Amino acid sequence: MNQFVHDRKKQIKFKGISISSGRVAGRICLYSAERHKAVPQYSLTNEDAVEKDLLRYEEILNQCSHELNMIASDVAEKVGKAESEIFLTQKHIMNDPKVVAAVRGMVKEEKKNVEWAISDVMSSYEEKFASLDNQYLRERATDIGEIRRRLLGKLSDKRSGFVCHGQEHCKHGQNRIIVAEELTPDMIVHMDLEKVMGFVTEHGGITSHAAIMARSLGIPAVSGIAGIMDYVKCGDFLLVNGDDGEVYYNPNPETISSLVPVEPVQSETVCVLGSPAGMEVLANASTIDDVKQAWAVGADGVGLFRTEILFIKAGRLVSEQEQYDYYLKVTDMMHGKPVTFRMLDIGGDKPLPFLRIKQEANPYLGWRGSRFLLGNPDFFQTQIRAMGKVSCMNKIKILFPMVIDVNQMKALLDAADSALKEVQCDRKNIEFGAMFEVPSAFLQASKIYELVDFGSIGSNDLIQYLFAIDRTNELVSQDYNPEHPVLWEMLSSLSETARKHGKPLSICGEMAGREGMPTRLLDSGIHSLSITPRLIPRVRNEMARYAGVLV
Numbered sequence: 424m425n426q427f428v429h430d431r432k433k434q435i436k437f438k439g440i441s442i443s444s445g446r447v448a449g450r451i452c453l454y455s456a457e458r459h460k461a462v463p464q465y466s467l468t469n470e471d472a473v474e475k476d477l478l479r480y481e482e483i484l485n486q487c488s489h490e491l492n493m494i495a496s497d498v499a500e501k502v503g504k505a506e507s508e509i510f511l512t513q514k515h516i517m518n519d520p521k522v523v524a525a526v527r528g529m530v531k532e533e534k535k536n537v538e539w540a541i542s543d544v545m546s547s548y549e550e551k552f553a554s555l556d557n558q559y560l561r562e563r564a565t566d567i568g569e570i571r572r573r574l575l576g577k578l579s580d581k582r583s584g585f586v587c588h589g590q591e592h593c594k595h596g597q598n599r600i601i602v603a604e605e606l607t608p609d610m611i612v613h614m615d616l617e618k619v620m621g622f623v624t625e626h627g628g629i630t631s632h633a634a635i636m637a638r639s640l641g642i643p644a645v646s647g648i649a650g651i652m653d654y655v656k657c658g659d660f661l662l663v664n665g666d667d668g669e670v671y672y673n674p675n676p677e678t679i680s681s682l683v684p685v686e687p688v689q690s691e692t693v694c695v696l697g698s699p700a701g702m703e704v705l706a707n708a709s710t711i712d713d714v715k716q717a718w719a720v721g722a723d724g725v726g727l728f729r730t731e732i733l734f735i736k737a738g739r740l741v742s743e744q745e746q747y748d749y750y751l752k753v754t755d756m757m758h759g760k761p762v763t764f765r766m767l768d769i770g771g772d773k774p775l776p777f778l779r780i781k782q783e784a785n786p787y788l789g790w791r792g793s794r795f796l797l798g799n800p801d802f803f804q805t806q807i808r809a810m811g812k813v814s815c816m817n818k819i820k821i822l823f824p825m826v827i828d829v830n831q832m833k834a835l836l837d838a839a840d841s842a843l844k845e846v847q848c849d850r851k852n853i854e855f856g857a858m859f860e861v862p863s864a865f866l867q868a869s870k871i872y873e874l875v876d877f878g879s880i881g882s883n884d885l886i887q888y889l890f891a892i893d894r895t896n897e898l899v900s901q902d903y904n905p906e907h908p909v910l911w912e913m914l915s916s917l918s919e920t921a922r923k924h925g926k927p928l929s930i931c932g933e934m935a936g937r938e939g940m941p942t943r944l945l946d947s948g949i950h951s952l953s954i955t956p957r958l959i960p961r962v963r964n965e966m967a968r969y970a971g972v973l974v
């Protein structure tokens with residue numbers, strides 16, 4: 424009955440790509456964007472629920488019968504009568520009294536939800552037919568599979584969610600390894616991430632926004648395991664080796680003991696504070712919890728606060744007052760250390776579903792970043808006003824994402840200027856900066872630097888746009904190369920421009936936290952970096968060793 428039964432005991436190793444390091448073993452929770460792919464299974468707890476599911480079954484039988492009639496007459500007209508018979512046969516099997524009685528019986532007697540019952544009944548017929556000697560009947564197994572998918576597809580609302588509704592093995596991700604098609608920001612902000620043990624996904628590259636969040640929380644994650652959603656089910660056992668990009672299904676005790684340490688690994692025993700070797704070490708943050716962590720590890724400030732997460736989490740536009748309260752809290756929590764807020768940076772791998780932006784063929788080259796901000800003056804002004812008011816209490820830095828050239832930079836600053844005139848603020852306490860992450864901005868860096876107070880390199884997007892390589896696509900991740908000499912030429916030239924203007928330049932992309940990178944950045948004249956708070960002690964110690972403070 425169950426397609427996974429034959430594999431349940433065998434250890435199987437899958438190879439993917441590492442998204443976030445660390446190793447963990449535990450039970451699975453399936454999270455699906457297309458829930459019907461993995462069938463929800465739960466028990467009906469009372470007669471009302473049973474009646475409701477029987478009614479749902481009747482309704483979808485009617486709907487699917489009607490649909491099959493329509494398809495059959497359409498096919499008869501366009502293709503031929505013989506071909507249309509397939510669909511009529513499917514309709515007959517679907518409405519066969521024995522099949523219907525079996526599904527109803529499971530719902531009534533065994534109290535299985537209707538999806539579960541359909542899946543079980545259809546799978547058992549499918550298996551029976553597939554093993555018959557008669558070729559004609561054997562081929563009917565395919566029809567039964569089709570019916571199963573049609574019925575379950577109709578029942579599913581296709582909204583994202585946990586597959587088992589938390590009824591049996593699935594605990595809404597709590598103390599479980601989440602297996603999903605892809606990590607999306609929407610998905611991970613709606614989970615209690617503190618309690619998620621690991622992530623395994625079918626798609627998604629190393630620098631997608633959601634992957635960055637998994638990394639910042641230190642959750643082991645592996646991507647690129649195609650088909651895993653169809654292979655495993657809620658409650659199965661998995662080992663995620665985020666260090667090597669491997670996943671073990673049904674790991675042996677020996678595999679577990681050799682790969683997963685009993686004691687958590689201490690990443691660093693000594694932690695140096697201050698800025699050894701002259702490198703300012705700031706934190707990237709997206710939430711209040713990140714800011715808490717940034718403070719706790721002694722970050723020199725927040726170098727990048729991704730404000731879009733506030734909106735993704737809220738699932739709606741956030742009012743000026745709410746934004747003000749939130750931004751004020753962030754600056755208060757850093758007790759006078761510098762805080763850089765990035766204006767809403769949506770589009771590409773960071774969609775805001777509630778804005779209902781028209782589907783774009785190329786969202787990474789579409790209405791995003793500063794282009795989006797300028798196209799939405801109401802939104803833009805609200806966010807600037809909220810930030811401006813914070814300047815009456817605390818110093819703030821405001822950063823514009825995906826700036827493309829000097830004209831756009833000027834338009835952004837003019838729009839910010841007029842928005843600030845509408846509120847009480849302290850202009851001396853506000854600095855404006857440009858993100859350098861689109862190659863064209865590097866070619867006008869000097870002119871842009873004339874207008875702004877500081878610059879910040881968004882290397883995640885820069886690599887994407889410089890080498891025409893999708894940062895979220897695991898198939899091309901081997902070419903996503905932060906070591907590329909062309910990239911380093913651009914970094915050095917920008918740091919030279921910043922130096923000439925006597926204005927600061929920082930880097931806030933993921934590569935800054937990689938082992939060995941901070942010292943290379945110093946050599947290129949970049950003296951400030953912003954990374955996920957978890958990496959700060961390690962980077963500080965690397966800098967201290969470089970400066971000879973630590974051996």
Ligand code: PEP
Pocket residue numbers: 632635727729768860880881882883884885931932933
């Ligand atoms: C970047 O692009 O490098 C960056 C820091 O911003 P994000 O990852 O949020 O696009």
Ligand code: MG
Pocket residue numbers: 860881883884
């Ligand atoms: Mg970016």
